[in-house]
Every structure is written in structure tokens, then in C-alpha cells.
Amino acid sequence: MKYNKKIVTAEFISRPNRFNAVVKLNREEITVHVPNTGRCRELLIPGCTVFLREELNPTRKTPYDLVAVYKEDKLISIDSQIPNKVVEEALKNGKVKELSQYIKILREKTFGKSRFDFKISNDENEEYFLEVKGVTLEDKGYARFPDAPTERGAKHLLELVEAKKQGYGAGAMFLIQLKDVNKFSPNDERDQEFGKALRFAKENGVDIFAYNCIVTEDGIEINEPVEIIL
Incomplete structure (x- = not known):
């Protein structure tokens, strides 16, 4: 299935809690939603490449969902809703x-x-x-x-x-x-x-x-x- 939404690449920085992550997008640090409450410690490592799905919902606090991450050369989906x-x-x-x-x-x-x-x-x-x-x-x-x-x-x-x-x-x-x-x-x-x-x-x-x-x-x-x- 296709997301049918805009996807952008970012650099993972940190995960202050299980719901959110801080990433660097276009040289700016922003907070994004992580649609996975699991630990994902072996995946979300500072400096790794992640993929963000744009969510154009005016009621949301964050503009993107972090939906996938590169683990070395493996692209892994981490969206638990998918x-x-x-x-x-x-x-x-x-x-x-x-x-x-x-x-x-x-x-x-x-x-x-x-x-x-x-x-x-x-x-x-x-x-x-x-x-x-x-x-x-x-x-x-x-x-x-x-x-x-x-x-x-x-x-x-x-x-x-x-x-x-x-x-x-x-x-x-x-x-x-x-x-x-x-x-x-x-x-x-x-x-x-x-x-x-x-x-x-x-x-x-x-x-x-x-x-x-x-x-x-x-x-x-x-x-x-x-x-x-x-």
C-alpha cells in the first residue's frame, strides 16, 4: 500500500518520550510523532536516517509521523498502525x-x-x-x-x-x-x-x-x- 502523502527524509536526534522524537529536517530541529510505543532502541539511534510522513491535520501538535528508519542498509517500517x-x-x-x-x-x-x-x-x-x-x-x-x-x-x-x-x-x-x-x-x-x-x-x-x-x-x-x- 502507498501512503499517498508527502514523505521527507530527516536525521534522528533523540526520543524524549515514547510518543515523540526530535529530528533534524532542513537544518532545523523539530518534534515529530512516533506511531510506535515500543522501545525501538536498536533502530532509533542518533544520526540515523528516518522517513517522515506529512500529516496535514490542523488539530495535531506535530506536522509529521516518523514511519521508517534505516538500520544500516535495511529500511524498516516502524508505524504500528500500518x-x-x-x-x-x-x-x-x-x-x-x-x-x-x-x-x-x-x-x-x-x-x-x-x-x-x-x-x-x-x-x-x-x-x-x-x-x-x-x-x-x-x-x-x-x-x-x-x-x-x-x-x-x-x-x-x-x-x-x-x-x-x-x-x-x-x-x-x-x-x-x-x-x-x-x-x-x-x-x-x-x-x-x-x-x-x-x-x-x-x-x-x-x-x-x-x-x-x-x-x-x-x-x-x-x-x-x-x-x-x-
Whole structure:
């Protein structure tokens, strides 16, 4: 998908809090919004090149969103609001082959005490809940999730198990927001409980998907599945 908004290049200086960053744009230091509350410490390093998406909203305090960053020669999307849009586009275009039979796509549907990103169904009215997680943590082609503890993430996985027990299809999609990745695993070092929940979900019939993405300065789209190591 394309952003269809103006994209500019800047130099990252600092991140005073999880919502904002200070960057240098056209020799001027400005504050921009960071649409990702994760740590991103291995990405947002002083002096690195970042990409800003112009947001022409008069009610905003900041004129740009920081949406991507270069980690050496890898361009990584860090916009946590973009994965659902990318996956929705992929589902509509049949790019997730494992789910291509599901043609009706609904966003933000509730099951139990959780709200899942998608509820999809096919011509036989078989229903499937899909939760999407954006992944930005990478090392030498190996992607991991999460980059910080997430009780909510583990809860979603356990709710997917319950959905499966009640006869629904259920899956978790890890959308890796860069291209040069060929493996994915849960990040047990940062969140052991999430790793346990992911393995439990897999053992109980929940589908686990991991896809990398093609990231450009002005857009991002799903690319291909990568090996999952649990």
C-alpha cells in the first residue's frame, strides 16, 4: 500500500518520550510523532536516517509521523498502525495463500474479552479470527517479537485458543516490517510468557503465520512467508 502523502527524509536526534522524537529536517530541529510505543532502541539511534510522513491535520501538535528508519542498509517500517492495513490489503488480494478462501473481511471484531483485528469468513460461512502483530526487531535476518513485555499479546493468543475450541478458525499473523528476514521466533529473552503462550496456541490448533514485507520510502506491502521457529 502507498501512503499517498508527502514523505521527507530527516536525521534522528533523540526520543524524549515514547510518543515523540526530535529530528533534524532542513537544518532545523523539530518534534515529530512516533506511531510506535515500543522501545525501538536498536533502530532509533542518533544520526540515523528516518522517513517522515506529512500529516496535514490542523488539530495535531506535530506536522509529521516518523514511519521508517534505516538500520544500516535495511529500511524498516516502524508505524504500528500500518500492519492491519497491509494485512487487509493482502487478504483482499489473496496474497496470504493459507487464508485465500476467506472472502468476507471484517475489522475489529470481539470474541470473549478480546477484540481481534479481523474476523473473516468464506462462502460456507466458516468464520476465522485473525490477530496481527507488527514486528520490527531484527538481527542478521532473524526477526523476533515482542521487543518489550506484552501481557495483552499473550492474552490475545489464549483467546484465540478459546475461539478454536468453540469451532472457529483462529490464527496469529506476525507481519515483519522489513524485507531481509528469513526466520521468526518469539522473543523469549524479553517476554518468556508470550513465548509460552505462542507455543501453547500452536499446540492447540491456532495457525501461526510470519510474513516479511517490501518497504519503500512511500509505502509497504506484504511479501512472502518466512520460517517460523518455536
